[in-house]
Amino acid sequence: NAGVTQTPKFQVLKTGQSMTLQCAQDMNHNSMYWYRQDPGMGLRLIYYSASEGTTDKGEVPNGYNVSRLNKREFSLRLESAAPSQTSVYFCASSVEGNYGYTFGSGTRLTVV
């Protein structure tokens, strides 16, 4: 039972490049989330998926897109990376959206 698995763990991009962050959970959770963590700003919600087939914007969705591929997988895509997207990205999942989150180990992304 791996919980929430994120890949990659580290990534360096050049401005304008694109990439997809992958997230998968094996806990049969309905809801999945993408957060970014910046120093002094806590965790800010980028996008979430309350259930398979639905996605919604969070606090800071600009510059990102998501896909809920199936119940297990929720990916985050940066179409044209910018230095302001340098951050640590966490994927999380929860039961019914009502309960505490299980977080992935994070992706440290640097855009130069």
Add this chain to the structure above:
Amino acid sequence: GENVEQHPSTLSVQEGDSAVIKCTYSDSASNYFPWYKQELGKRPQLIIDIRSNVGEKKDQRIAVTLNKTAKHFSLHITETQPEDSAVYFCAALRNTGGFKTIFGAGTRLFVKA
């Protein structure tokens, strides 16, 4: 929009002392309040939570209190130990019309041996 304010941003205590972290939320529809602990370089982990129909919850050395009228909730850690050193995040969630959890900015707790 929804907001969660957390204080203090940094807290330093002597081993064995108590630590208290306070949060205030703005969305009156919030009904679930978790606390997460994040050690350096690691993922946040849920340590305790409280629902809006409960005023206090305790789990060994940690406790959380909730005042819905004032929209305040607090984390209390007693008999602190060096391994309690970490960043602690409070959060508020409403499960009506969406499932968004809003996090506070975090409190860095140092426990000095």
